[in-house]
Amino acid sequence: MIFRRILGFIPLIFGITFISFMIMHAAPGDPTMMFVDPSVQIQDMAQVKANLGLDKPVLVQYFFWLKEIGKGNLGFSYVSGQPVLDLLWERLPATLLLSVSSLILILCFTFPLGLLSGYKKDSFFDRAVTFLSFLGMSLPTFWLGLMLLLLFSLRWSLFPTFGFIDPFLEDASLWARAVSVLHHMFLPLLTILIGGLAGLIRFNRFSIIEILSQDYIQAGRARGLSERRLLFKHAFKNAALPIVTILGAGLSGLIGGSFVIEYIFSWPGMGQLGVSAVFARDYPVLMGSILFSSILIMLGNFLADLSYSKIDPRVRIR
Amino acid sequence: MRVSQDMEACFLCYIYIMFQKILFLTLLSSCGLFLTACTSEPQPQQTDTLRLLLSANPSILNPILSTDSASSSVEGLIFNGLLRVNEDMQLVPDLAKSYTISPDNKTYTFHLRDDVLWHDGHRFDANDVKFTLETLLDPKTNTVRRSNYVINGKPVKVEVLDDFTLQFILPEVYSPFLIRSSLSILPEHLLAGQDINTATFNMAPIGTGPYRFKEWKAGQHVRLEKNESYYAGVPKTDHIYMPIISDPNTALVALEKQEIDRSSLPVKEVPRFIDHAFINRFHYYDLMYTYLGFNLDKAVFKDRRVRAAIAHAINKPALVQAVLKGYGKPADVPSSPLLWSYPDNDDLGFPFDLDKSRTLLKEAGYQLKDNYLEKDGTRLGFTLITNKGNREREKTAQIIQRTLKLIGMDVEIQVMEWSSFIKVVNSPDTPKAFDAVVLGWSLSMEPDAYSIWHSSQYPKGFNFVGYKNERVDALLDAGRLETEQGKRKTIYAQMYKAIVTDIPYVFLYYPESNVGIQKTVNGLTKPGPAGLMTRIENVYLQP
Numbered sequence: 001m002i003f004r005r006i007l008g009f010i011p012l013i014f015g016i017t018f019i020s021f022m023i024m025h026a027a028p029g030d031p032t033m034m035f036v037d038p039s040v041q042i043q044d045m046a047q048v049k050a051n052l053g054l055d056k057p058v059l060v061q062y063f064f065w066l067k068e069i070g071k072g073n074l075g076f077s078y079v080s081g082q083p084v085l086d087l088l089w090e091r092l093p094a095t096l097l098l099s100v101s102s103l104i105l106i107l108c109f110t111f112p113l114g115l116l117s118g119y120k121k122d123s124f125f126d127r128a129v130t131f132l133s134f135l136g137m138s139l140p141t142f143w144l145g146l147m148l149l150l151l152f153s154l155r156w157s158l159f160p161t162f163g164f165i166d167p168f169l170e171d172a173s174l175w176a177r178a179v180s181v182l183h184h185m186f187l188p189l190l191t192i193l194i195g196g197l198a199g200l201i202r203f204n205r206f207s208i209i210e211i212l213s214q215d216y217i218q219a220g221r222a223r224g225l226s227e228r229r230l231l232f233k234h235a236f237k238n239a240a241l242p243i244v245t246i247l248g249a250g251l252s253g254l255i256g257g258s259f260v261i262e263y264i265f266s267w268p269g270m271g272q273l274g275v276s277a278v279f280a281r282d283y284p285v286l287m288g289s290i291l292f293s294s295i296l297i298m299l300g301n302f303l304a305d306l307s308y309s310k311i312d313p314r315v316r317i318r
Numbered sequence: 319m320r321v322s323q324d325m326e327a328c329f330l331c332y333i334y335i336m337f338q339k340i341l342f343l344t345l346l347s348s349c350g351l352f353l354t355a356c357t358s359e360p361q362p363q364q365t366d367t368l369r370l371l372l373s374a375n376p377s378i379l380n381p382i383l384s385t386d387s388a389s390s391s392v393e394g395l396i397f398n399g400l401l402r403v404n405e406d407m408q409l410v411p412d413l414a415k416s417y418t419i420s421p422d423n424k425t426y427t428f429h430l431r432d433d434v435l436w437h438d439g440h441r442f443d444a445n446d447v448k449f450t451l452e453t454l455l456d457p458k459t460n461t462v463r464r465s466n467y468v469i470n471g472k473p474v475k476v477e478v479l480d481d482f483t484l485q486f487i488l489p490e491v492y493s494p495f496l497i498r499s500s501l502s503i504l505p506e507h508l509l510a511g512q513d514i515n516t517a518t519f520n521m522a523p524i525g526t527g528p529y530r531f532k533e534w535k536a537g538q539h540v541r542l543e544k545n546e547s548y549y550a551g552v553p554k555t556d557h558i559y560m561p562i563i564s565d566p567n568t569a570l571v572a573l574e575k576q577e578i579d580r581s582s583l584p585v586k587e588v589p590r591f592i593d594h595a596f597i598n599r600f601h602y603y604d605l606m607y608t609y610l611g612f613n614l615d616k617a618v619f620k621d622r623r624v625r626a627a628i629a630h631a632i633n634k635p636a637l638v639q640a641v642l643k644g645y646g647k648p649a650d651v652p653s654s655p656l657l658w659s660y661p662d663n664d665d666l667g668f669p670f671d672l673d674k675s676r677t678l679l680k681e682a683g684y685q686l687k688d689n690y691l692e693k694d695g696t697r698l699g700f701t702l703i704t705n706k707g708n709r710e711r712e713k714t715a716q717i718i719q720r721t722l723k724l725i726g727m728d729v730e731i732q733v734m735e736w737s738s739f740i741k742v743v744n745s746p747d748t749p750k751a752f753d754a755v756v757l758g759w760s761l762s763m764e765p766d767a768y769s770i771w772h773s774s775q776y777p778k779g780f781n782f783v784g785y786k787n788e789r790v791d792a793l794l795d796a797g798r799l800e801t802e803q804g805k806r807k808t809i810y811a812q813m814y815k816a817i818v819t820d821i822p823y824v825f826l827y828y829p830e831s832n833v834g835i836q837k838t839v840n841g842l843t844k845p846g847p848a849g850l851m852t853r854i855e856n857v858y859l860q861p
Binding site: 028029040043047048051052076080082090094150157160161162163164165167262264265266267269279280281 | 374375377378383457458460461462463464465515516517520521535536537538539541559561562563564565567568571572574575577735736737738740741769778779
């Protein structure tokens with residue numbers, strides 16, 4: 001059954017990549033259009049385009065791309081000439097580190113806070129959490145990041161301004177390097193947390209409120225179950241279900257990285273790679289990252305469904 | 319039941335209060351931490367590493383393939399050309415000791431240095447130059463610089479006379495060729511027989527320059543170390559660390575924190591860096607000009623009086639003040655005050671004079687009706703396009719819109735994403751789908767602006783306004799045939815005068831760059847568009 005679903009991914013991938021390829025080529029511009037400089041001649045651009053195979057019909061280009069994918073070759077970047085797989089691969093560690101740790105921290109904070117604030121609906125605590133989470137949601141990331149930089153880095157000199165690791169630590173122990181990475185990671189992580197916490201807390205709170213108003217909770221209460229048991233054993237699991245769906249859909253975000261965060265803090269992640277590829281019309285790199293993230297979205301949904309069936313016995317995968 | 323619930327609530331309340339207290343204490347203690355951090359002195363700076371920021375991840379470290387500024391700023395430290403541009407914007411010998419030009423102006427003979435080694439110890443010779451030129455001319459190479467070495471469809475030939483003497487033989491006289499010999503030279507022994515577009519060399523280049531490549535971490539940094547056998551002397555600073563910081567705000571914070579040694583300064587931040595405790599501010603003209611270009615194929619701009627009216631309506635000094643905060647100069651010709659080709663007489667401009675504009679428009683047959691000018695029932699107006707992401711151009715367009723409204727013109731602004739913009743401007747159709755454009759051209763030391771002004775460069779080419787003047791065409795051709803600088807200057811002065819009189823563009827301003835450099839950095843050359851580190855081997859750090 002699981003196998004059948006995985007098999008279903010294949011036509012989906014074809015569809016996604018085909019549509020993205022077409023949209024990409026429909027957008028104005030091509031990789032050579034970026035060199036607008038009076039010293040560059042039109043015939044040079046045409047020659048480069050021909051070398052890259054961009055003078056062929058889009059459909060033909062798509063089939064060339066597919067054929068190479070079939071051979072396990074994601075192609076070469078138009079801009080740097082490097083294999084796309086290498087480009088994606090070298091960006092992965094920094095992206096994963098930031099996204100996975102922010103996800104874990106977000107989960108650690110949102111569940112208790114959402115639970116408590118939903119349970120104590122309309123209390124002072126709930127109002128405070130609600131206020132803070134709206135604040136967190138409405139602060140634009142680029143502004144927040146810069147403010148944190150100004151405060152923590154420039155004013156107080158607590159954290160470094162940019163980068164991933166202190167470059168002069170290459171011979172240092174693993175421990176020293178890990179500390180350096182954590183030190184560099186603090187500000188980007190904090191920026192992500194402030195924005196990321198807010199939404200999920202709201203979501204969690206809402207689902208707790210909804211569950212607590214259901215008949216079976218009332219019945220449990222009537223039977224004299226303790227509030228703690230009711231909350232943690234009976235309500236929590238059900239309230240977690242929608243969160244699992246959200247997390248499943250968010251799996252691709254783990255790989256995609258956040259351009260704004262990476263841009264502000266010079267974090268060497270996927271976001272910057274993707275955005276610069278869009279501006280340079282570096283089609284192979286773009287297709288590579290689209291392929292990557294579409295596989296992850298499917299995988300994420302699939303994992304969400306799987307865990308659904310683990311949490312909720314009513315759900316069965318067919 | 320209610321009681322138990324209330325008790326539970328009380329319990330939670332208690333936890334909450336405790337939580338608050340803990341939070342407060344944490345905040346308090348972290349404040350203490352901040353305070354101590356605040357008083358701590360910045361760490362002593364290393365004197366063996368110069369930290370030069372890169373504003374983006376370099377794309378490819380091969381000087382004949384790369385087109386981005388991040389790549390070329392790394393390449394500039396690793397590679398040399400036969401000639402180089404010095405701080406006075408003159409071509410001076412680099413890998414070549416000297417050169418001679420034959421009497422028929424078609425053969426350039428270069429005598430190369432015999433004491434230059436590649437970073438791997440191999441000796442540099444004339445075959446490397448030949449290899450570089452031939453690679454560039456190979457159609458399979460994905461370069462946009464090929465046409466620089468093709469003259470009227472015929473490529474430049476290179477002949478190696480001996481190991482350290484070679485000749486470039488041009489198919490016909492072409493004076494802009496000399497600047498092309500500042501091309502960076504690639505090592506033949508490492509690249510021969512490889513696919514230049516995908517070679518691993520492009521990620522770990524080997525050159526002849528003052529610094530050798532050490533490491534490139536994508537999205538993080540590039541590191542270089544000094545070339546002990548550099549022909550012009552061992553560089554004074556051991557290492558160069560080039561962190562990649564894309565956000566200009568972050569770069570500024572890093573400069574102020576003394577984490578990097580140099581950063582460009584946005585105009586609105588400049589006042590903070592004048593008389594700064596540990597940062598010197600430098601400023602110089604960029605090699606570029608910003609202009610308002612008219613689509614001469616559009617009916618409204620066919621009448622020179624309309625173009626002249628617009629030129630007289632734009633207050634350039636005010637524009638420089640508003641857009642560049644005074645860091646720039648009103649422009650009058652398509653050149654730069656920094657270049658030898660800049661004409662001596664500077665009375666070419668159109669002085670700001672709204673009355674004159676109004677008179678010109680009246681002469682052209684426009685009548686004022688409901689605050690807008692009209693002729694034969696159509697309102698005088700046009701759409702002004704510019705590219706997104708350049709605040710200066712957007713602001714310029716807005717100011718032009720406002721001033722032209724004063725004389726009764728209805729201007730609409732359209733800000734376009736770069737590729738859509740290029741698509742409109744570069745489309746092969748006539749007339750092109752735009753009325754007027756605010757854009758800038760960067761300049762090189764070579765004044766030959768054939769692709770911008772020659773009538774053959776329309777509709778395909780950068781003469782997208784459709785400018786056509788036989789005299790200008792002839793002067794452009796003459797400028798290519800004349801090799802003596804003084805005579806060329808006269809030719810181009812005539813050409814600029816003709817262009818300014820025809821008003822295909824209104825030349826707006828020459829912007830200035832502001833750069834902040836730590837005071838610890840010494841051995842700088844004088845400020846100029848080539849930067850302050852044109853002799854990087856002399857740069858050293860002294861705390």
